[in-house]
Amino acid sequence: MDQNDRPSLERRGLFGAGMAGAAIGGVAGLLTPKAASAQTPGRSKLHQIRERGRLIVGTGSTNPPWHFNDASGQLVGMDIDLARLLAKSLFDDPTKVEFVLQGSDARIPSLVTDKVDIVVQWMTITPGRAQQVEFTIPYYREGVGLMLLARGAKHANYEALKAAGSAVTIGGMQNVFLEEWIHKALPQAKVDAFESPDAAMQALNARRIDASMQDQSAMRWLMQQAPGRFVDAGYGWMPNSYASAVKPGDPVWLNWVNTVYKEAMMGVDFDYFAASYKKWFGIELPTPKVGFPTEFA
Known part of the structure; x- marks a missing residue:
């Protein structure tokens, strides 16, 4: 959940670009934002985008695995994959997308x-935000969990911690x-707060804390990036939809x-969507069953 959500204020700070860099290294970059053309009354944005020849997407660059710059400086992540899928579906070309990099507080203003x-x-769906923007169907169910060291930890899982x-x-x-x-x-657990994601990661690696609470x-x-170093304690809570x-x-x-x-989640582009889930989250999505659409069952 992102930092503008209550009661989840500052949650994305639990695992930001600093901690990602501490774990695997990385660089950040900026792309130059350009204004999208204003919508003509009575004409859909869909038609304007096709006439313009490119899709303009607001996103970020500092929150792996959603949107971040990889070691080569390329903007990557699950959100970026979805944006490129939209461009491919519009123009049969996933490169026809312009990314406007912005902070969380700019998401709604940049749309309106x-x-x-x-x-x-x-972007977490909330009733308050739904009064200002219109949300698409969700593509991920987020929550928080507990990260443990895979080796040498005092407690093997959530049940042992509790x-x-x-x-x-x-x-x-x-x-x-x-x-x-x-x-x-x-x-009953003791709580230790850290001033930065790097500090929390260092404390876990040094075994000064038993587990670290992170977005799942x-x-x-x-x-995925450090196989065998960390493990999920096996319990998630505080769900929210992206x-x-x-x-x-x-x-x-x-x-x-x-x-x-x-259709990415259930139909013609399922292979693309499933590959992104596997790459960024290590999740193997089951292939949708053929026959009667299960979402209407």
């Missing part, structure tokens, strides 16, 4: 002022809700994006 056509930036009661210390990035979040899963997507990505967002009032554009996403 037509600076971007769509935001694909790990059984140890106040004898365990759980670390995380400092914010006002950290103790509340941790105590939802481990009511970030945990899965880090376990979706893309578009400017309200354009059902044609929203319906088209939803069609692309749905």
Whole structure:
């Protein structure tokens, strides 16, 4: 969940670019934003984009595995894969997309002022936000979990951590809700707050804490990058849904994006979508069953 969500304020800070760099190395970069053309009343964004010849997407560059610069400086991640799928579906060319890099607080303003056509930036669906933008169907269910060292840890899994009661210390990035979040899963655990993601990672590696609370997507990505070093304790909580967002009032554009996403999850582009899930999260998606569509069963 991203940093503008309550009660999940600053959650993405639990695993940001700093910790990613500490774990595997990486670089950050900026792309020059360009304004999208304002929407003509009565004409769908879908038609404007096709006439323009490129899709303009608002996203970020500092939150693996969603959107970040890899070691070669290329912008990559699950959100980037989805944006390129939209471009491919529009133009039969995944490169016809312009990325506008922005902070979390710019996501809604960039949409309502037509600076971007769509935001694909790990955006959590909330009722408050749904009054300002229109969300697509969700493409990921996020939550928090507990990361353990794979070798030499005092406690092997969540059940062992919970059984140890106040004898365990759980670390995380400092914010006002950290103790509340941790105590939802481990009511008796001690809580250690760190000033940066790097510091929390160092504490876990040095065994000064028993586990680190992280977004589950970030945990899965880090376990992909450092096989055998870390393990998921096996318990997740505080669920929230990620979706893309578009400017309200354009059902044609929203319906088209939803069609692309749905058929990526259930139909013609499933192989592409499944490959992204495998690459970024280590998740093997089951192939949708043929016959009657299970989503309507």
